[in-house]
Amino acid sequence: MIKLGYARVSTLEQNLNLQVDALKYEGCKQIFTDKVSGVKSVKPEFEKLMDYARTGDTIVVWKLDRLGRSTVQLIELMEKLKERGIHLKSLSESIDTSSAMGNLFFQFMCILAEHERNIIRERTKAGLASARARGRKGGRPTGLSERYQLIAPEVRQVYEKNNRSTDEIRQMFNIKSQPTLYKILTFAGADVKGFLKKRK
Structure with a gap:
């Protein structure tokens, strides 16, 4: 040890x-x-x-x-x-x-992480409801994993700030490819017109 x-x-x-x-x-x-x-x-x-x-x-x-x-x-x-x-x-x-206190801290961190996941889920649901109200269907693109669904709102926020390239966004969130990033943004209700031409 x-x-x-x-x-x-x-x-x-x-x-x-x-x-x-x-x-x-x-x-x-x-x-x-x-x-x-x-x-x-x-x-x-x-x-x-x-x-x-x-x-x-x-x-x-x-x-x-x-x-x-x-x-x-x-x-x-x-x-x-x-x-x-x-x-x-x-x-x-x-x-x-x-130590005992260290294990207690770990349990507390787990609670915070679950809280963070729940907030992301709620934001995703709210985003989809808002998209439907505006006439967009939304929903899960084919092949989009649960992890990507959970991070979709955060990915959209970074994308819409328009200060990072798509490659940088993929690195930030460990997204494997450009098409997958497109699916995540679509799922989050982002305006992705001209996506393939934007910020290489």
């Missing part, structure tokens, strides 16, 4: 020293580092860490946001670690899932 550190910064210009020093002081036997945006679905060194970690080990981070950008994303990771018997410790938030 050992402590394994993970540190991440978003760009090549940012410095990892603060996080790495704190992880060394904590007693981490090995430290994995990524220089990649938090919205990226693939973090190479973190994947190596997950392969390296064993039951009873503790993954240590400087802050929880080094692991994920959303509550749901973080909870999914914590559930995966719990299934494998791996603990998680955050130095800034003083959270350690190997």
